Amino acid sequence: MKRCLGNIFQLGIKELFSLRYDPVMLFLIVYMFSFSVMEEAQNATTGVVNAAVAIVDEDRSQLSRRIGDALLQPQFQPPVAITVDEINASMEAARYTFVIDIPPGFQADLMAGRPTVIQLNVDATAMGLAGTGAAYIQQIISEELSAFLNSDRGVEPLAVVDIVTRARFNPNLEATGFQGAMALTNNITMMAILLTGAALIREREHGTIEHLLVMPLRPVEIILAKVWANGLVVILAATLSLYLVIQGALGAAIIGSIPLYIFVTVVYLFSVTSLGIYLATLARSMPQFGLLAMIVFVMMLLLSGAHTPLESMPVPLQMIMQLVPSTHFVSMAQAVLFRDASVAVIWPNLLATVAIGALFFSAALLRFRKTVTLTQV
Amino acid sequence: MKIIARVAELSHRYKNSVALDDVALEIPAGRMAGLIGPDGVGKSTLLALIAGVRKIQYGSVQVLGRDMHRGLNRMVVGPRIAYMPQGLGRNLYMTLSVFENVDFFGRLFGHSKAQRAWRIHELLAATGLAPFADRPAAKLSGGMKQKLGLCCALIHDPDLLILDEPTTGVDPLSRRQFWQLIERIRGRREGMSVIVATAYMDEAERFDWLVAMDAGKVLASGTPAELKSRAGSDSLEAAFISLLPVEKRGRHQAVTIPPRQAQSGDAAIEADGLTRRFGEFVAVDRVSFRIERGEIFGFLGSNGCGKTTTMKMLTGLLPSSAGEARLFGQLADAREVDLRRRVGYMSQAFSLYSELTVRQNLALHARIFQLPRSQIEARVMEMVERFGLTEVIDELAEKLPLGVRQRLSLAVAVIHGPEMLILDEPTSGVDPVARDQFWQLLVQLSRDEGVTIFISTHFMSEAERCDRISLMHAGRVLAQDTPPALIKARGANNLEEAFIDYLEEAAGDNVVEAETPPQLPAQHGASQPRPRNAAFDPRRGWAYARRESLEIARDPIRIAFALLGPIILMIAFGYGITFDVEDIDYAVLDRDQTPESRQYLENFAGSRYFKQGPPLHDYRALDDRLRKAQLTFAIEIPPGFGKAIKRGRQPEVGIWLDGTVPFRAETARGYIFGVHQSYLEQQLRSEPGHSRQAAPVTIETRFRYNQDFKSVYSIVPGTIMMLLIWIPAMMTAAGVVREKEMGSITNFYATPVSGLEFLLGKQFPYIIIALINFATLVLLAVVLFEVPIKGSGAALLAGGLLYVIATTGLGLLMSSFMKTQIAAIFGTAIITTVPAISFAGLFAPVASLTPGAQVFAQIFPSSYFQQISLGTFTKSLGFESLLFNFAMIALLSFIYLVLGLTLLKRQEQ
Numbered sequence A: 001m002k003r004c005l006g007n008i009f010q011l012g013i014k015e016l017f018s019l020r021y022d023p024v025m026l027f028l029i030v031y032m033f034s035f036s037v038m039e040e041a042q043n044a045t046t047g048v049v050n051a052a053v054a055i056v057d058e059d060r061s062q063l064s065r066r067i068g069d070a071l072l073q074p075q076f077q078p079p080v081a082i083t084v085d086e087i088n089a090s091m092e093a094a095r096y097t098f099v100i101d102i103p104p105g106f107q108a109d110l111m112a113g114r115p116t117v118i119q120l121n122v123d124a125t126a127m128g129l130a131g132t133g134a135a136y137i138q139q140i141i142s143e144e145l146s147a148f149l150n151s152d153r154g155v156e157p158l159a160v161v162d163i164v165t166r167a168r169f170n171p172n173l174e175a176t177g178f179q180g181a182m183a184l185t186n187n188i189t190m191m192a193i194l195l196t197g198a199a200l201i202r203e204r205e206h207g208t209i210e211h212l213l214v215m216p217l218r219p220v221e222i223i224l225a226k227v228w229a230n231g232l233v234v235i236l237a238a239t240l241s242l243y244l245v246i247q248g249a250l251g252a253a254i255i256g257s258i259p260l261y262i263f264v265t266v267v268y269l270f271s272v273t274s275l276g277i278y279l280a281t282l283a284r285s286m287p288q289f290g291l292l293a294m295i296v297f298v299m300m301l302l303l304s305g306a307h308t309p310l311e312s313m314p315v316p317l318q319m320i321m322q323l324v325p326s327t328h329f330v331s332m333a334q335a336v337l338f339r340d341a342s343v344a345v346i347w348p349n350l351l352a353t354v355a356i357g358a359l360f361f362s363a364a365l366l367r368f369r370k371t372v373t374l375t376q377v
Numbered sequence B: 001m002k003i004i005a006r007v008a009e010l011s012h013r014y015k016n017s018v019a020l021d022d023v024a025l026e027i028p029a030g031r032m033a034g035l036i037g038p039d040g041v042g043k044s045t046l047l048a049l050i051a052g053v054r055k056i057q058y059g060s061v062q063v064l065g066r067d068m069h070r071g072l073n074r075m076v077v078g079p080r081i082a083y084m085p086q087g088l089g090r091n092l093y094m095t096l097s098v099f100e101n102v103d104f105f106g107r108l109f110g111h112s113k114a115q116r117a118w119r120i121h122e123l124l125a126a127t128g129l130a131p132f133a134d135r136p137a138a139k140l141s142g143g144m145k146q147k148l149g150l151c152c153a154l155i156h157d158p159d160l161l162i163l164d165e166p167t168t169g170v171d172p173l174s175r176r177q178f179w180q181l182i183e184r185i186r187g188r189r190e191g192m193s194v195i196v197a198t199a200y201m202d203e204a205e206r207f208d209w210l211v212a213m214d215a216g217k218v219l220a221s222g223t224p225a226e227l228k229s230r231a232g233s234d235s236l237e238a239a240f241i242s243l244l245p246v247e248k249r250g251r252h253q254a255v256t257i258p259p260r261q262a263q264s265g266d267a268a269i270e271a272d273g274l275t276r277r278f279g280e281f282v283a284v285d286r287v288s289f290r291i292e293r294g295e296i297f298g299f300l301g302s303n304g305c306g307k308t309t310t311m312k313m314l315t316g317l318l319p320s321s322a323g324e325a326r327l328f329g330q331l332a333d334a335r336e337v338d339l340r341r342r343v344g345y346m347s348q349a350f351s352l353y354s355e356l357t358v359r360q361n362l363a364l365h366a367r368i369f370q371l372p373r374s375q376i377e378a379r380v381m382e383m384v385e386r387f388g389l390t391e392v393i394d395e396l397a398e399k400l401p402l403g404v405r406q407r408l409s410l411a412v413a414v415i416h417g418p419e420m421l422i423l424d425e426p427t428s429g430v431d432p433v434a435r436d437q438f439w440q441l442l443v444q445l446s447r448d449e450g451v452t453i454f455i456s457t458h459f460m461s462e463a464e465r466c467d468r469i470s471l472m473h474a475g476r477v478l479a480q481d482t483p484p485a486l487i488k489a490r491g492a493n494n495l496e497e498a499f500i501d502y503l504e505e506a507a508g509d510n511v512v513e514a515e516t517p518p519q520l521p522a523q524h525g526a527s528q529p530r531p532r533n534a535a536f537d538p539r540r541g542w543a544y545a546r547r548e549s550l551e552i553a554r555d556p557i558r559i560a561f562a563l564l565g566p567i568i569l570m571i572a573f574g575y576g577i578t579f580d581v582e583d584i585d586y587a588v589l590d591r592d593q594t595p596e597s598r599q600y601l602e603n604f605a606g607s608r609y610f611k612q613g614p615p616l617h618d619y620r621a622l623d624d625r626l627r628k629a630q631l632t633f634a635i636e637i638p639p640g641f642g643k644a645i646k647r648g649r650q651p652e653v654g655i656w657l658d659g660t661v662p663f664r665a666e667t668a669r670g671y672i673f674g675v676h677q678s679y680l681e682q683q684l685r686s687e688p689g690h691s692r693q694a695a696p697v698t699i700e701t702r703f704r705y706n707q708d709f710k711s712v713y714s715i716v717p718g719t720i721m722m723l724l725i726w727i728p729a730m731m732t733a734a735g736v737v738r739e740k741e742m743g744s745i746t747n748f749y750a751t752p753v754s755g756l757e758f759l760l761g762k763q764f765p766y767i768i769i770a771l772i773n774f775a776t777l778v779l780l781a782v783v784l785f786e787v788p789i790k791g792s793g794a795a796l797l798a799g800g801l802l803y804v805i806a807t808t809g810l811g812l813l814m815s816s817f818m819k820t821q822i823a824a825i826f827g828t829a830i831i832t833t834v835p836a837i838s839f840a841g842l843f844a845p846v847a848s849l850t851p852g853a854q855v856f857a858q859i860f861p862s863s864y865f866q867q868i869s870l871g872t873f874t875k876s877l878g879f880e881s882l883l884f885n886f887a888m889i890a891l892l893s894f895i896y897l898v899l900g901l902t903l904l905k906r907q908e909q
Helices: A002-020 A023-033 A035-042 A062-070 A086-092 A106-112 A130-153 A176-206 A208-213 A219-249 A258-282 A286-303 A315-321 A325-339 A343-372 B043-051 B071-080 B098-108 B113-127 B142-154 B172-188 B224-231 B236-243 B307-315 B358-368 B373-386 B402-414 B432-449 B483-490 B495-508 B538-553 B556-576 B595-605 B619-627 B641-646 B662-686 B688-693 B712-742 B746-750 B755-784 B793-815 B821-838 B851-859 B862-873 B879-903
Strands: A053-057 A098-102 A116-123 A162-168 B003-013 B018-028 B032-036 B058-063 B081-084 B160-164 B193-198 B209-214 B217-222 B269-278 B281-291 B296-300 B322-327 B343-346 B420-424 B452-457 B468-473 B476-481 B584-590 B610-612 B633-637 B652-658 B697-704
Touching: A002 A023, A002 A176, A002 A219, A002 B358, A023 A035, A023 A176, A023 A219, A035 A176, A035 A219, A053 A062, A053 A086, A062 A098, A062 A106, A062 A130, A086 A098, A086 A116, A098 A130, A106 A116, A106 A130, A116 A130, A130 B662, A130 B697, A162 B662, A176 A208, A176 A219, A176 A258, A176 A286, A176 A325, A208 A219, A219 A258, A219 A343, A258 A286, A258 A325, A258 A343, A286 B556, A286 B712, A286 B821, A315 B556, A325 A343, A325 B619, B003 B043, B003 B193, B018 B043, B018 B193, B018 B209, B018 B217, B032 B043, B043 B058, B043 B081, B043 B160, B043 B193, B071 B081, B081 B142, B081 B746, B098 B113, B098 B142, B098 B538, B113 B142, B113 B172, B142 B160, B142 B172, B172 B495, B209 B224, B209 B236, B217 B224, B217 B236, B224 B236, B236 B432, B269 B307, B281 B307, B281 B322, B281 B468, B281 B476, B296 B307, B296 B432, B307 B322, B307 B343, B307 B420, B307 B452, B343 B402, B358 B373, B358 B402, B373 B402, B402 B420, B402 B432, B420 B432, B432 B452, B468 B483, B468 B495, B476 B483, B476 B495, B483 B495, B538 B556, B538 B755, B556 B712, B556 B755, B584 B595, B584 B619, B595 B610, B595 B633, B595 B641, B595 B662, B619 B633, B619 B652, B633 B662, B652 B662, B712 B755, B712 B793, B712 B821, B712 B862, B755 B793, B755 B879, B793 B821, B793 B862, B793 B879, B821 B851, B821 B862, B851 B862, B862 B879
Parallel strands: A053 A098, A116 B697, A162 B652, B032 B193, B032 B209, B081 B160, B160 B193, B296 B452, B296 B468, B343 B420, B420 B452, B584 B610, B584 B633
Antiparallel strands: A098 A116, B003 B018, B003 B058, B209 B217, B269 B281, B269 B322, B468 B476, B633 B652
């Protein structure tokens, strides 16, 4: 046992030395855990940010101008005035996501109590913001109308019931921290698969793996060495990224326990580095590994709940994704970092991560010896 | 004397080393000129510069009277030169058949179909390859690969033939046949000049004229006889060593081997009927031998004859298909960890960690072999001293010269004091001086320490030093005995002749390659076309396109990735990426429990967007379930809610949202407001007293293009956009870089194919694949996802075609500066993913991007095709509304092509 641990330790140290001389990988690690996280955090792809709006103001009244002025940044770009004839062409060209059409005589009709209609055209192909943005605009118009009527009449007609929303864990629905943390989560997955898988393929292509196998070493020791060494690199980079990039540069508020997050990441890294090794045993060369890892990674990136919520997917797909470790990691990362959840809350995910990891690890071990000789250039 | 190539003041540097150092040479025409010297002295660089394949750094090169500095001259002279780079089959395409390989070169030189058929027939017959015309190049033996390489080089009747170590790693019989072939060709084409680099001195003896090189400098030049007489020795090998500078020569001493003391005891290695099959191919066929302790046993044979496979079975790296091997009486088994302690192994290629220093490599192995911790340092120092590594102890292994590296490998193999060494071609590529030093170490280990040595080699001079040798060919052992006994048995003069004799006998009953036509067909010189030097010849582009298609068709992994990858991803994305809101989980904390509160809550319970969970009873439960993500929001009704409504005192309903995922919280909030609003309207309508105050304004929201507001109508067209940039660009980039990695890019440098022909030829098959992808994806969209094409199908088709031309063009552009396939795959993926996902309008429209991000949207074709795809599928648009997008994609394709052409290197740097 002691001998075994000694071997794992020695081989792992060797992995770290090897990595030190791989400038491409080092660059990728730095890039993925700094600029890439920043960039993704700041360029939101969902939510109402900077939406393009146009107004067809056929009324040109005080009220219609007031509605236009009420659409504010950062949710909306300053509305552009267009004519009725331009609506179709400009929406077809996707220049505006929302076009508000205020009919002629609108203010007068309202004052006179005559029913009138404001038309809100929404480009419903802009999935990320059409729904929420339309709700916002409706709310903003309603508020402007009642404010206008009230200031005019001097009375305050009460709605029957008032509604107050408060967001727990993230009162201002600040997206930067969340997007940054999700970018970090994805990059942990990618780098863990890439580092371990490439480390194994490289040893195979250089023939050093044969060298290891003629020494008194067992495959399990070789795999575990790669798991701990590459996992260590990722966890260090991720921790730094969390403190320096997400909390530091992005100034995101993290209410949960960072040590617990790191612990969760360590558990996850066992799982995902094992997956990386397993993929490497399936591929015969570095390019094949690249293609394979790419497909697996993109599926994990888009389907594990970091980009779109898991609950919206078809149930069979949700069930399949339960077998993928990143799904559990994403859900644990959200819980721990943003809801301050404790182990008592996340243990089922933790357990699943370990179980899936053990599965990949065993599969990698079974294939390991067989694939050593499969290398082709 | 006519001069074929004249070189003056020629110097060439690589990053860390000088390959050529102020070389001046005049190589005579119409002769067989040889470049001799060990590996890494600049022979290959010199040949590549003469061939015009590598870019000249300093100095001048004149070939056939033209200055090779100028691209125009290279265009003129190029078709008169043929170049065969170093490495077995380096310029061949391994998945293509013999015929297809030669045919490809014929097409590059613009030969007509009839010309090709006739010339290929002639060449294959002359080289004895005719019976194997349909065999893939990968399945040829080393000798046959080299002959095929020669066919490819000779298809256009060159005036100058440049061969870079054409016989390294080839068995002696094939080598002899190869030189006979060259002789015949020279006899036929008088005046053809040949320049050959070789590491075999016996070959060089037969050349007309020689250049001896060392460390980037010319040591001497002249006929073999002149060189020998200058050095005063009778062998060229000795002459070469005496030409070396004193400090290099100093260490050299001839290897002498003391006779072996016969040892008693059981055998060190015993193999019995050892067999290994790979599919149908039998790599090792019933091999048996017995090696005694302390013996030096040589394994002799060409590349690919089964030596390495046999050795791997002995070490337990490969399981045998039949038969068994015993080491020290124990079965060689992968699981026998203890046996491995008694064996040292050196694999064929250098297989230590090149990124570790000499000391680190030695210490790592010492630790893994569990030498006692206190002894490791001493043992490492002992090895360093004994193997002459003291000066380089802290150097990285990758910085060491080949000879020193091999000594390090041997040091590593013996650090644990094994009783047996298995060495797989340890001296291949090592210069003669270093080889002799290496053998001195082996002799010490064997004779002084009684270590059994099992060594494979293809050098006859090394084989002669072994106690016994085994001659191997095509997986079988031909003969096995002491070298003198083998020579005697065949009545030969030396071991090489004896081996050739055995090989010919083996080939006799096998009809392998020895067959050559008795008479070469007459030369059809008149029909030989001079290649057209047109700037653009579609036939050459087509040659590349055709070859690329054949290669892809024979690579199941690439085909699978290219054709199935998009389908799998489309299904995953189409179902997986959705913004549709249904069944948002919520729960109620009703602290009023009156008919009024229940009436308010009914509106939520009745909405298809929400799904109610068990009611909450206190704040703790509320917080707990939010924390566990069991709820997206909770509704809190305050006590006295009902009473407050009745008295008109506007009660306040509290909504608690889970704010973790901001987008989701915002969406939920929007729907909550909607339900709340409709409750208010209900109340107003039901109470006649309030009706006059009802807001007379209706906000009529029209969800255009996608009335049901379903994600699938937007995500599916977007996914087509994403996959059609991602996969075609990646495939194309990897396709070109693959040639760089495999070395076949040399054919681009060495043949008259132009950059445009090369790029368009390479791009064409990928456009076809991408169009197949496009058709499959559209079909999936319509049939599986039921997303109809509401607009113009023709516009979609035209857009798809333009788009894949642009995206494959982008891949070509990427490949022009990527060096490895893995970099091409990841680099292209990273570069294309972000613009496709974030900046093309997949989730958020381009119009709402920041100005900086909009620049990205504009320089990638994705944002324009997104308009076309979304427009034709969902927005019911036709050509006229999308014209701008078509124009932009076409413009970008053109820009990519021009940039790719500019960046594409016409020569090796």
